[in-house]
Amino acid sequence: MSQLNNKPDAFRIAVVSPKGGVxxxxxxxxxxxxxxxxxxxxxAVDLDPQNALQFHLRSSAVDANGLAAAxxxxxxxxxxxxAGRGQVSVLPFGYLADRHRVLLESRLAPPRNxxxxxxxxxxxxxxxxxxxxxxxxxTPPGPSVYQQAAxxxxxxxxxxxxxxxxSFITVPGIDRLLSSPTYQPLRGQQxxxxxxxxxxxxxxxxxxxxxxxxxxLGERLSPVAxxxxxxxxxxxxxxxxxxxxxxxxxxxxxxxxLAQWVLRVAA
Ligand SMILES: Nc1ncnc2c1ncn2[C@@H]1O[C@H](COP(=O)(O)OP(=O)(O)OP(=O)(O)O)[C@@H](O)[C@H]1O
Ligand SMILES: [Mg+2]
Numbered sequence: 001m002s003q004l005n006n007k008p009d010a011f012r013i014a015v016v017s018p019k020g021g022v023x024x025x026x027x028x029x030x031x032x033x034x035x036x037x038x039x040x041x042x043x044a045v046d047l048d049p050q051n052a053l054q055f056h057l058r059s060s061a062v063d064a065n066g067l068a069a070a071x072x073x074x075x076x077x078x079x080x081x082x083a084g085r086g087q088v089s090v091l092p093f094g095y096l097a098d099r100h101r102v103l104l105e106s107r108l109a110p111p112r113n114x115x116x117x118x119x120x121x122x123x124x125x126x127x128x129x130x131x132x133x134x135x136x137x138x139t140p141p142g143p144s145v146y147q148q149a150a151x152x153x154x155x156x157x158x159x160x161x162x163x164x165x166x167s168f169i170t171v172p173g174i175d176r177l178l179s180s181p182t183y184q185p186l187r188g189q190q191x192x193x194x195x196x197x198x199x200x201x202x203x204x205x206x207x208x209x210x211x212x213x214x215x216x217l218g219e220r221l222s223p224v225a226x227x228x229x230x231x232x233x234x235x236x237x238x239x240x241x242x243x244x245x246x247x248x249x250x251x252x253x254x255x256x257x258l259a260q261w262v263l264r265v266a267a
Pocket of ligand 1: 017019020021022023024025026027048050139140141197198199226227228229230231232233234236251
């Protein structure tokens with residue numbers, strides 16, 4: 001049983017963004033790994049049909065198995081869990097033919113609640129693993145049944161953003177989305193925070209946007225930004241997290257600090 005935030009099972013974090021390619025998958029994997037280095041057991045869940053999360057965590061599964069196929073064939077999710085690195089377990093999305101993905105999405109669409117599907121699956125998964133402290137959910141960019149499932153079942157939402165003008169203008173939209181009836185958290189209490197990734201302090205615009213985000217969001221902007229660091233990309237080429245591949249890198253240090261901040265917020 002998790003001691004975090006008095007949750008009966010694991011503390012759930014949805015990693016989301018309105019825009020694509022901002023680093024959700026990279027940060028989900030690295031955060032899970034950094035939490036595991038601090039002694040916390042995590043389940044990293046891929047809700048993105050791109051199915052890329054497993055490649056950051058050296059998970060053994062490269063086949064069709066995953067939560068998507070399990071859901072379609074009404075098999076229990078634990079059957080799709082694979083071992084990642086360290087104390088991280090991985091639940092891949094898996095590969096689905098387009099028509100099967102469309103079928104799954106139609107089964108999750110209103111009037112059904114995708115968050116309930118996620119909640120039930122996660123309860124099965126965490127119960128089978130036992131003693132999971134964190135569930136981290138990677139999502140596709142923008143609104144989708146998967147994003148709705150992750151946000152609606154989460155205790156904390158991390159909105160990943162870049163320190164650029166294009167990301168700044170998406171802030172009101174994501175806040176509107178979080179307060180809309182279809183995204184309401186199943187477990188009641190939920191916090192949401194913005195996290196800047198690929199921060200480049202050498203750029204005036206980057207520093208400026210960060211300052212404006214700080215003014216606008218106050219404590220909802222994580223005090224830890226993850227800086228631009230080539231080792232984040234190099235790590236993926238080695239099917240690793242930056243945390244393990246380049247432990248002395250800026251990215252690894254930033255993610256470790258981010259993990260400590262998450263632990264404080266979740267406590
Ligand atoms: N801090 C960083 N420094 C440098 N490169 C980074 C950093 N974080 C992520 N990247 C790189 O940015 C690219 C996009 O990252 P990633 O795939 O994690 O984004 P994403 O938000 O999951 O994308 P999508 O919306 O397609 O799911 C990758 O090439 C990744 O290696
Ligand atoms: Mg991704």
